[in-house]
Amino acid sequence: MVEFLRRYNLSLQLGFLIIALCSFSYYNYISQKSLFLKQLQNDSSDLLQSVRSSIVKFNSIERTLSISSLVSNMSFKLEIFEFRYLDSEGVVVNSMFEDEVGKPYDHPGIELALKQDGEFSEYYSMGQYYVEERDLTKVMAITFPVQEGERRYGIIDLAVDIGEFDYIPDASRDAVMSRLQKDTTNLLNAIAGSIVSRVKVFETLDLPDFLSALVAQTGGTREVSLADENGVIYSSSRKELYGDKESIVQFRSQRFRQHDGKHEYLMMVPLNPEESTGDVMLLAIDADHYVDNERKLRFTSIATSLLAIIVSVTIAYAIYSINLRRAREENIRLEKMVEERTDELRRISQTDKLTGLANRSYLEEHLEIEFKRSLRYQLPLTLAVVDLDHFKRVNDTFGHLAGDAVLREIGARLRAELRETDFVGRFGGEEFVVIFINTSLEGSLKLAELLRRMVEVSPVHFEGQDIPVTASIGVAIRNSAHEGYKEIFADADQALYQAKEQGRNCICYVNDGEVLRYHSKTVIDD
Amino acid sequence: MLRLRPIIAVLLLLLSLPLVAEDGRISAQLAETTEPLVPLKQVLGEKTFNEAMATGKYSFATNFKCRLCHRDFFVGRKKDAHDHTFAKVVEAGHGEAQQCMGCHTTGFGVPGGFESPVTTPKLANVQCEGCHGPGSEHIRRNARGGFLAGTDRPEVLKQMCLTCHNERWNRAFDNFQQAYDSYKTAKPGDEK
Numbered sequence: 001m002v003e004f005l006r007r008y009n010l011s012l013q014l015g016f017l018i019i020a021l022c023s024f025s026y027y028n029y030i031s032q033k034s035l036f037l038k039q040l041q042n043d044s045s046d047l048l049q050s051v052r053s054s055i056v057k058f059n060s061i062e063r064t065l066s067i068s069s070l071v072s073n074m075s076f077k078l079e080i081f082e083f084r085y086l087d088s089e090g091v092v093v094n095s096m097f098e099d100e101v102g103k104p105y106d107h108p109g110i111e112l113a114l115k116q117d118g119e120f121s122e123y124y125s126m127g128q129y130y131v132e133e134r135d136l137t138k139v140m141a142i143t144f145p146v147q148e149g150e151r152r153y154g155i156i157d158l159a160v161d162i163g164e165f166d167y168i169p170d171a172s173r174d175a176v177m178s179r180l181q182k183d184t185t186n187l188l189n190a191i192a193g194s195i196v197s198r199v200k201v202f203e204t205l206d207l208p209d210f211l212s213a214l215v216a217q218t219g220g221t222r223e224v225s226l227a228d229e230n231g232v233i234y235s236s237s238r239k240e241l242y243g244d245k246e247s248i249v250q251f252r253s254q255r256f257r258q259h260d261g262k263h264e265y266l267m268m269v270p271l272n273p274e275e276s277t278g279d280v281m282l283l284a285i286d287a288d289h290y291v292d293n294e295r296k297l298r299f300t301s302i303a304t305s306l307l308a309i310i311v312s313v314t315i316a317y318a319i320y321s322i323n324l325r326r327a328r329e330e331n332i333r334l335e336k337m338v339e340e341r342t343d344e345l346r347r348i349s350q351t352d353k354l355t356g357l358a359n360r361s362y363l364e365e366h367l368e369i370e371f372k373r374s375l376r377y378q379l380p381l382t383l384a385v386v387d388l389d390h391f392k393r394v395n396d397t398f399g400h401l402a403g404d405a406v407l408r409e410i411g412a413r414l415r416a417e418l419r420e421t422d423f424v425g426r427f428g429g430e431e432f433v434v435i436f437i438n439t440s441l442e443g444s445l446k447l448a449e450l451l452r453r454m455v456e457v458s459p460v461h462f463e464g465q466d467i468p469v470t471a472s473i474g475v476a477i478r479n480s481a482h483e484g485y486k487e488i489f490a491d492a493d494q495a496l497y498q499a500k501e502q503g504r505n506c507i508c509y510v511n512d513g514e515v516l517r518y519h520s521k522t523v524i525d526d
Numbered sequence: 527m528l529r530l531r532p533i534i535a536v537l538l539l540l541l542s543l544p545l546v547a548e549d550g551r552i553s554a555q556l557a558e559t560t561e562p563l564v565p566l567k568q569v570l571g572e573k574t575f576n577e578a579m580a581t582g583k584y585s586f587a588t589n590f591k592c593r594l595c596h597r598d599f600f601v602g603r604k605k606d607a608h609d610h611t612f613a614k615v616v617e618a619g620h621g622e623a624q625q626c627m628g629c630h631t632t633g634f635g636v637p638g639g640f641e642s643p644v645t646t647p648k649l650a651n652v653q654c655e656g657c658h659g660p661g662s663e664h665i666r667r668n669a670r671g672g673f674l675a676g677t678d679r680p681e682v683l684k685q686m687c688l689t690c691h692n693e694r695w696n697r698a699f700d701n702f703q704q705a706y707d708s709y710k711t712a713k714p715g716d717e718k
Contacts, residue, residue: 081590096594136604164647
């Protein structure tokens with residue numbers, strides 16, 4: 001688990017980052033959207049209230065007219081004690097006392113007036129004033145028909161207080177009374193005329209027209225429809241919806257719909273919450289703005305998420321490629337190090353520690369290669385074995401450190417004197433071997449003589465002491481009888497032995513199986 | 527019998543004393559030389575009263591207006607003695623006596639209040655506004671309050687009662703608090 005975490009650390013972090021950014025973006029989208037929706041709902045609810053109250057008001061105006069204000073506007077100086085407007089069935093449509101509205105008015109005069117027109121009783125008669133006591137107050141009342149021609153719209157019940165007449169002298173009472181009756185009749189005629197004309201106006205203006213006008217007036221409303229309890233639309237600002245049963249299904253199940261290519265927010269509420277008639281109002285509100293905003297919001301949030309993913313992937317790729325490059329560079333560096341190390345090891349394995357010349361094993365390896373090469377190409381191959389004279393004596397006299405110094409010095413002199421193609425190595429002890437490639441025996445002997453002189457020419461300095469050194473050299477060249485380098489070596493060794501025998505500090509060589517001493521004037525006939 | 531005459535005479539004299547005393551109260555009231563009583567002005571104090579009147583907010587609506595909302599109180603008070611106070615004073619022959627009007631009409635002495643049975647017949651008798659003061663502000667508010675002596679200010683309202691039901695005319699009640707409380711309902715015991 002831990003290993004997994006460590007291995008995919010970066011990927012996990014980036015994954016979390018992407019998820020976090022996407023969720024943040026999504027959360028932002030959701031919360032903003034709900035905010036927009038809430039705003040839309042608030043606006044809609046305001047709109048709904050105003051539309052609903054308009055419709056309810058329209059309905060109630062149609063039913064009751066605004067008679068109270070009509071009466072108070074027209075009553076001039078008359079003190080109206082009671083006023084009622086009853087429909088032609090005797091039900092109170094309008095009254096000073098609100099609790100009476102909607103109930104039949106219980107009064108003998110009205111009952112009789114409904115039964116028959118004209119003179120229907122000695123006391124109560126349609127359009128005639130009578131005096132009675134209402135609420136312990138003496139009033140003059142009248143039952144007055146509101147009608148035009150044959151058509152009766154309703155009945156007015158009006159009472160005027162006449163209690164104050166008690167304070168008027170009997171003589172003038174009748175005159176005052178008749179003036180009051182005249183004023184009251186004028187008022188009644190005015191009210192009746194007004195009611196008739198208003199009812200006519202409302203009869204010509206129907207609810208659908210009103211709804212269309214309402215939609216046209218109320219900005220933001222697209223459709224107002226009224227449906228009965230069975231969901232059948234009976235009135236609508238869109239006339240084609242009359243009798244439609246399908247529309248309400250939409251309103252029940254959806255919150256948004258598209259109509260004529262425009263977005264609408266749907267609301268369905270009881271038309272009048274106070275009356276349980278089951279009628280509902282369907283309201284479609286302009287939601288273009290909301291949908292537009294919502295779309296922008298969605299785009300922004302998706303863009304943000306995508307951006308987050310792109311950025312994360314880019315970062316991941318950048319980190320990945322940086323790591324890859326670093327790994328590659330590291331590899332190259334390691335390879336180089338290994339190469340150098342290998343070189344070093346090879347060099348160490350091939351080199352004699354003391355003199356820095358090739359050691360015995362490398363010397364023999366080289367010798368074998370060169371032997372084969374000279375055989376293959378029929379080139380001359382000469383071997384010179386250089387051995388320091390009385391080296392044991394140097395060690396004994398000057399110490400082993402001095403011996404080492406001598407070997408080092410002589411090795412350096414030999415190396416310095418030779419050509420690049422010549423190969424020199426330390427065979428062991430105080431014995432050096434030089435390989436001359438593609439060089440004649442005479443040339444090789446001249447070079448060997450040069451080497452002998454270089455050893456002899458000056459003593460080796462060691463800690464303020466001069467150590468005189470000389471060397472004996474044995475030289476042999478490959479001939480057709482040789483089958484391996486060891487045989488040449490054996491010849492050279494034999495020549496060296498001879499050189500030692502002949503007094504040291506000289507060169508002997510093998511030519512055609514014969515060991516000879518070399519002198520610088522010697523001319524060798526190859 | 528002859529011996530009884532003086533006793534009868536004395537008895538008759540004694541029996542007639544309350545009538546003399548009654549007349550004495552009326553004549554004493556009529557003989558007052560001070561300004562006629564205006565209960566609202568007396569209770570509020572002249573300064574507060576004048577300030578309130580100067581606002582122009584207060585005018586009398588008559589109990590017909592009160593009836594539109596407080597119909598039960600209207601009917602209840604119709605049966606109450608307060609609604610017959612002006613008839614009483616007319617019966618007694620003092621229908622035009624300024625010294626009586628303060629307690630027998632609604633708003634006498636207050637701008638827009640009772641003046642005479644001819645010009646302001648609807649403010650005769652002690653109506654709702656007779657005790658509570660002008661009701662126009664209350665009607666405008668269409669809510670509790672708005673009276674100069676409303677039920678929200680019981681101390682002022684009690685003083686309104688006591689300006690008329692004073693030492694001279696105190697026979698109307700024996701226990702003030704009981705009587706006051708009884709007027710909190712629409713029908714205060716059907717008194718005449």
